[in-house]
């Protein structure tokens with residue numbers, strides 16, 4: 001029997017019972033559709049999380065203060081990062097000792113109420129140095145960033161993030177030369193940064209930059225820093241730099257047990273890896289739940305095929321009587337099951353695609369339907385057809401022609 | 409040539425044994441037109457299944473054209489059926505929702521015959537069984553009983569079998585259409601020289617053959633020539 005004849009018989013059989021065939025593949029459609037949608041949402045989410053981690057800088061090693069313990073604080077522990085254990089001198093030492101560090105940018109940040117000509121807002125004020133834009137991947141839209149000269153001379157100048165600019169001076173304005181008041185100190189605006197995207201708590205655009213020295217003197221009144229951002233020369237040396245910084249700071253802070261360190265050193269790669277591990281786990285979890293519905297769909301196919309074999313016992317007997325071999329019969333029934341799942345898989349992929357487009361449209365979550373997930377879905381649906389069609393096909397093929405013809 | 413030697417067939421269902429055939433021996437030469445007669449339950453269909461290689465005997469030998477087929481496997485039997493035998497069943501057994509032409513060419517589909525060749529063969533077979541040309545592309549379930557039986561006969565002829573087996577081919581038909589079918593068999597026998605084994609329980613139908621084998625309770629009770637052979641009186645134009 002030729003393949004074209006097998007397909008002809010398959011088509012005739014399936015189209016004879018369109019409603020039942022349609023209902024049977026619904027399970028596969030839903031299963032494949034949700035697998036494709038889940039994977040696309042997972043991959044999209046992981047992509048956008050990685051992009052936003054990358055946008056804070058490249059080859060970044062971050063040093064933040066740790067818990068503030070002991071020293072009369074008793075059992076009460078301040079939150080991570082709340083301590084004032086990192087000093088300006090630590091940053092200077094890193095700059096001097098760690099030769100593989102391309103740039104070092106200490107910062108002191110805190111939220112303040114900011115006023116400007118009748119409007120006001122509450123936002124993050126970051127005191128930092130001229131290297132900051134390079135280290136943290138910040139671009140200037142208008143004017144200029146804080147210069148080394150500004151830091152040295154304790155200039156009262158400020159660079160606004162686009163969101164803060166919008167809140168204080170109106171959208172799209174260029175308020176360079178105007179002044180804002182932070183904590184009763186007037187600052188002159190010298191630049192606006194470009195937008196980096198992000199919303200809500202992750203908004204990297206709602207910020208005001210001032211010189212580090214100015215922030216320490218006039219705003220914080222102390223020389224501690226809240227973060228030291230170190231840019232490594234290449235991704236390969238990040239781990240080395242991380243270790244060197246840890247050793248250096250332990251020594252400077254007179255701590256012999258690394259477990260008791262009053263700071264922590266984070267590697268950007270670690271953050272990326274952790275984040276993608278989390279999103280991968282999420283994706284696998286979602287896809288497995290969707291996969292369960294695929295198995296249920298496959299059982300539906302098997303159920304229908306078994307019913308069909310019983311219903312068409314006479315037909316099978318006749319086919320065998322006029323010369324059909326076991327192989328011809330099992331091929332025909334297997335091909336019916338595979339055709340069903342293949343068609344279900346096709347519709348399911350379209351459905352999953354539409355779902356992921358709708359999710360992007362209405363939920364604002366980035367999604368990406370990859371070629372590999374489509375190929376996977378097709379492979380899985382064909383495999384389900386073969387696996388769940390095999391048993392009914394074998395049953396049909398092993399029917400005895402006489403028993404089959406006598407069957408009423 | 410058909411040679412049955414001491415054939416027994418026992419059906420066993422849940423410890424109840426039924427002796428369907430007991431020590432059946434006979435020979436049918438090529439080109440003979442034989443009727444097998446007997447009351448219901450006498451084992452006619454069972455015998456036809458064995459002659460037609462649909463089933464194998466429990467004991468005894470069955471030689472088809474000199475070859476012992478009683479020990480062959482499922483697929484080997486299917487091959488022999490495909491090459492040598494054409495079946496006409498009591499209840500037509502056509503595929504519904506399938507055109508007359510496709511039904512007729514089905515044996516050739518399984519034999520792997522190319523499309524144009526098998527269409528030609530199917531058309532020839534339909535003509536030989538006097539099936540009206542205007543209905544060739546109708547679905548089989550849109551036909552009358554007599555027409556369906558002629559499609560079944562055409563299907564039995566399409567692979568040019570040396571042996572045509574018919575199990576009560578007129579059982580479901582009225583006398584007039586029955587006559588048409590019997591005429592078709594007589595022509596196939598006379599004009600095309602086929603070996604025909606026809607099963608019936610009606611003496612009237614059996615008298616259209618050259619020879620009648622009577623069986624009762626699974627045994628041959630009589631085997632002889634038909635004295636006054638009937639010729640189906642049917643004008644083919646009436647179809």
Ligand SMILES: Nc1ncnc2c1ncn2[C@@H]1O[C@H](COP(=O)(O)OP(=O)(O)OP(=O)(O)O)[C@@H](O)[C@H]1O
Nearest residue numbers: 419421426428447448449450451452453454455609
């Ligand atoms: N597949 C089977 N399983 C069990 N018993 C069977 C089977 N086929 C036939 N028999 C039994 O064998 C005997 C002969 O049956 P068979 O069908 O050959 O009779 P028949 O002469 O064709 O009858 P009818 O004229 O009613 O068609 C019967 O008693 C029947 O019950």
Ligand SMILES: [Mg+2]
Nearest residue numbers: 452453454575
């Ligand atoms: Mg019978």
